Each structure stands twice: as C-alpha cells, then as structure tokens.
Amino acid sequence: MSEDLHQEETIQPIIRRAEDQIRAVEPSPFSPPAFIMLKTKIGQYVSELVNESIKTAIRHQADTVSAAHVSQASEYLVTNTSCKIYRHVGIIGGVLLGAALAHILEMSALDQYTGEGTILSSTLGVVGAFMIALHIGKN
Structure with missing residues (x-):
C-alpha cells in the first residue's frame, strides 16, 4: 500500500x-x-x-x-500490438516446423514411411516455415 x-x-x-x-x-x-x-x-x-x-x-x-x-x-x-501478434505467429511457426522435422527424422530413423505421416510432416513444415517467414517479414 x-x-x-x-x-x-x-x-x-x-x-x-x-x-x-x-x-x-x-x-x-x-x-x-x-x-x-x-x-x-x-x-x-x-x-x-x-x-x-x-x-x-x-x-x-x-x-x-x-x-x-x-x-x-x-x-x-x-510497440505495436500487431508486432506482438506476429511474434507469437513466428513462435507457433517454429514449433510446427520443429515438430515436422522431428517427425521426418523419426520416420527416417525407423525406416517407416507412411503416406499420412509424410503428408502431415510436409504440411506442418510448410505452414511452420510460412509462419516464420511472415514473422521475419513483419520485423
């Protein structure tokens, strides 16, 4: 007080x-x-x-x-609120890209490639990379 x-x-x-x-x-x-x-x-x-x-x-x-x-x-x-939003977008994009890379490495290490896994990893990787690029572009 x-x-x-x-x-x-x-x-x-x-x-x-x-x-x-x-x-x-x-x-x-x-x-x-x-x-x-x-x-x-x-x-x-x-x-x-x-x-x-x-x-x-x-x-x-x-x-x-x-x-x-x-x-x-x-x-x-x-600091503009939109900058903070894009920072969060970049963080989420990094998580998605990291998850995609981890899944691809796991499939490679186990030599078990599935159609769904490959499509999911590729999609997550592309979306994550796009989100990171969006964050970098706005900064």
Whole structure:
C-alpha cells in the first residue's frame, strides 16, 4: 500500500509538468474536444511510462530508475500490438516446423514411411516455415 502511495506521489509531479507543457502548446490545429482528448491521452501515457519504467527497473533489480529503463519502457509501450501478434505467429511457426522435422527424422530413423505421416510432416513444415517467414517479414 505504501509503495502505491509512493508511486502516486512520484507520478503526480510528472503529470503536472506534462500538463504545464501542454498548456504552452497552441491548440489551434485541434478542435476543443480533440485537444481535451490529446491531454487525456498524454496524461495516460505519462502514467503508463512511469509505471512501466519502475517495473523495468525492478526486473533489473535496480535501486533507481535509469534513463535506459525509461527508454526500454517507452519502446515496450509503443510497440505495436500487431508486432506482438506476429511474434507469437513466428513462435507457433517454429514449433510446427520443429515438430515436422522431428517427425521426418523419426520416420527416417525407423525406416517407416507412411503416406499420412509424410503428408502431415510436409504440411506442418510448410505452414511452420510460412509462419516464420511472415514473422521475419513483419520485423
């Protein structure tokens, strides 16, 4: 509980500073509701950045939050959700390709080739390789 209170005390001055800087920005390109939404989103981002920076520092067992922690937290927050999805697609593709290769090696070692096994292994291999290529292509 005291840690949450300490985090709240840490976040509030930062949010206030960000709000002060926003007040200095010319709102003319934005409609009034859009400018209010912009201020809200900036406040949310600052809060999330502070929290993620603290989490990053804790993961690295640091006593204080460094500039590197803030940079890593910022990259983590702005990483597109689709990038994360493609990362999972690549992982699943690797598992499928690995399973296909293992099955092919098993059939070769036992010298027992079946039609279904060959088709299944080939299909898994092609799908897995495609998924890995998709992941690599999106990165």
